[in-house]
Amino acid sequence: MKRIKAIIYGVGEMGRLMTRIMIEKDVEIVGAIGNKSNIGKDLGEVCGLGYSLNVKISNDADAVFSSAKADIAVMSFCSDMQAMYMPTKKCIENGVNVISITEEALYPWTTSPEITKELDELAKKHGVTVTGGGIQDINWISLVSVLTGASHTIESVLGRATGNADDFGPVVAGHFHVGETKEEFESKIREQKLEEGFMGIALESVIADLGLTIKQKKQSMESIIAEEDVNSVALGRIIKKGEVLGAAQIDEMTTDEGIDFRAEFIMKVYQESEDDTNIWVIKGYPDLYLKQEKFSGSIMTCTPTINRIPDIINSEPGFITVEKLPKIRFRAHPLHYYLNK
Amino acid sequence: MKRIKAIIYGVGEMGRLMTRIMIEKDVEIVGAIGNKSNIGKDLGEVCGLGYSLNVKISNDADAVFSSAKADIAVMSFCSDMQAMYMPTKKCIENGVNVISITEEALYPWTTSPEITKELDELAKKHGVTVTGGGIQDINWISLVSVLTGASHTIESVLGRATGNADDFGPVVAGHFHVGETKEEFESKIREQKLEEGFMGIALESVIADLGLTIKQKKQSMESIIAEEDVNSVALGRIIKKGEVLGAAQIDEMTTDEGIDFRAEFIMKVYQESEDDTNIWVIKGYPDLYLKQEKFSGSIMTCTPTINRIPDIINSEPGFITVEKLPKIRFRAHPLHYYLNK
Numbered sequence A, B: 001m002k003r004i005k006a007i008i009y010g011v012g013e014m015g016r017l018m019t020r021i022m023i024e025k026d027v028e029i030v031g032a033i034g035n036k037s038n039i040g041k042d043l044g045e046v047c048g049l050g051y052s053l054n055v056k057i058s059n060d061a062d063a064v065f066s067s068a069k070a071d072i073a074v075m076s077f078c079s080d081m082q083a084m085y086m087p088t089k090k091c092i093e094n095g096v097n098v099i100s101i102t103e104e105a106l107y108p109w110t111t112s113p114e115i116t117k118e119l120d121e122l123a124k125k126h127g128v129t130v131t132g133g134g135i136q137d138i139n140w141i142s143l144v145s146v147l148t149g150a151s152h153t154i155e156s157v158l159g160r161a162t163g164n165a166d167d168f169g170p171v172v173a174g175h176f177h178v179g180e181t182k183e184e185f186e187s188k189i190r191e192q193k194l195e196e197g198f199m200g201i202a203l204e205s206v207i208a209d210l211g212l213t214i215k216q217k218k219q220s221m222e223s224i225i226a227e228e229d230v231n232s233v234a235l236g237r238i239i240k241k242g243e244v245l246g247a248a249q250i251d252e253m254t255t256d257e258g259i260d261f262r263a264e265f266i267m268k269v270y271q272e273s274e275d276d277t278n279i280w281v282i283k284g285y286p287d288l289y290l291k292q293e294k295f296s297g298s299i300m301t302c303t304p305t306i307n308r309i310p311d312i313i314n315s316e317p318g319f320i321t322v323e324k325l326p327k328i329r330f331r332a333h334p335l336h337y338y339l340n341k
Helices: A013-024 A061-067 A081-093 A113-126 A135-148 A169-175 A182-191 A198-209 A297-307 A309-314 B013-024 B061-067 B081-093 B113-126 B135-148 B169-175 B182-191 B198-209 B297-307 B309-314
Strands: A005-009 A028-033 A072-075 A097-100 A129-132 A153-164 A214-225 A230-232 A237-239 A244-255 A260-268 A277-285 A288-293 B005-009 B028-033 B072-075 B097-100 B129-132 B153-164 B214-225 B230-232 B237-239 B244-255 B260-268 B277-285 B288-293
Touching: A005 A013, A005 A061, A005 A081, A013 A028, A013 A072, A013 A297, A028 A061, A061 A081, A072 A081, A072 A309, A081 A097, A081 A113, A081 A129, A097 A309, A113 A129, A129 A309, A135 A153, A135 A198, A135 A277, A135 A288, A135 A297, A135 B135, A153 A198, A169 A260, A182 A214, A182 A244, A198 A214, A198 A244, A198 A260, A297 A309, B005 B013, B005 B061, B005 B081, B013 B028, B013 B072, B013 B297, B028 B061, B061 B081, B072 B081, B072 B309, B081 B097, B081 B113, B081 B129, B097 B309, B113 B129, B129 B309, B135 B153, B135 B198, B135 B277, B135 B288, B135 B297, B153 B198, B169 B260, B182 B214, B182 B244, B198 B214, B198 B244, B198 B260, B297 B309
Parallel strands: A005 A028, A005 A072, A072 A097, A097 A129, A153 A260, B005 B028, B005 B072, B072 B097, B097 B129, B153 B260
Antiparallel strands: A153 A277, A214 A244, A230 A237, A244 A260, A277 A288, A288 B288, B153 B277, B214 B244, B230 B237, B244 B260, B277 B288
């Protein structure tokens, strides 16, 4: 068996963490595409390995692809399919599989159908696979699908996850209306065109996995009001009692089969005792309940993505969303041990 | 597509519930094997359907197999491979697949290697599949394997599940030493040859699924002492403060890969506020945690078993333990919709 060769496409915090994880699973990093301050530096140095990887970070993707033959590109530089389109096209045309933490890529069939279809056809033509992965693959898709394995009938599936707006800085805090007055929030929501949330995108993957058909989708946003003064690191000020502490991004989907889905992604400034949680409640026969807590969202963005690499190289070609891949699991051994071919 | 034809092999509480579930998923019940008081009665009547199924419960397995061609037998009458052996042999020789809630059948490769190997070879010869299923398939195997999909490294995996001894009657309560004094418990434990627990058997399936190799196994039992007087329905008396409220059946396994596994199955008399729980803690990078509560153990014994039927009919032949089957999931449609062949 030969070691897997990877190009790291995006060398931000997640890209650096995924590089370190891949090296510990015996993946050979043969190229690094980045931008800004890291150009020309050695990837090993930038990732804090304490030794050189003999891989210079470049912003010339064509040069990287022509100088090194890779099995897979590991992408982390954008959240939507529009931004992922051109770089992915380049990977495919160079015969390189893609795993990306681009949130929309998790299930982009309905949110960006044209781009996804085009990439799917191109990937099939070149015999490679493109997949979106990340923490959602575990927390919002695979665990949920498996839990439904105990369902005889389902009336509704509810997912509720929380994130701390203070962990993501002022841009994300602004998107979730942190620090606004209730009036500001309501006025903005009236004007705002709400897009499908990341958790809604994951629900679509679950719905596809269960062989159900979406009838209607609805997005909404609800404010969470501070019940006491709370200090926000992201805003650099106290959020006063009565102001907006954050918001729940709500995705609701009905299906032809009569099963209702609802995802509530709550981004707010945490108080001291609060922690990330991920809860799923399935109403039906029987009722089912699952809760995760005490997890690191940033590490869990990276680890399932890297564990997926053998599945993607083994997969039939195309834009293959995670629900079509085998059951995700831990890789005790170097990643190339798990290759079929 | 043709409807799936099933024989219900065991018409106790679980067999009756599985019959009702199968009928609602459009499975045709073509035979019923039972014993004692139900012989000669109609299965529909015994299952409380309110109508006849035109299936008389028989204790003559040979007659049932020769009068009806079935795709699968759904078994629920025993807990160990010894008791399952002859009836399973009969199914296989009649060309009938088997799914059984026999606890040991979940992963009998090390606890009953000879019987399992023989049934495996016989099943291969006759082109059928034999599988052990149940609540463990979800709570102790599939959810755990999927959760490890977020692990880069694992130091240890701990599972802790609880059951109410009062739900299972005096025999089970006795097995878990309910109502003994601490001295009686300790003296009995010294004499008792401890067997691998049901949760330990499930751990072996997870370990196999992750491609790890067991180095050493160890069983132990720890008493849980009542901290106040607790009424026990199973014993029909008050368990006094200081007496044994129940016990934890502990299975520990080390692996060649340095990952330690521990299962604690706690059976005790519940106090009023207590409920069944199932908790998994994975220590490693990153740490992971999962909790289930508010579930019905008896319904969850049946529902995943029935959801597995298409996987078993679709599977390659042999004694196929659940970790080798596709990811378990909900069946929205009649079960025969999920058949490949």
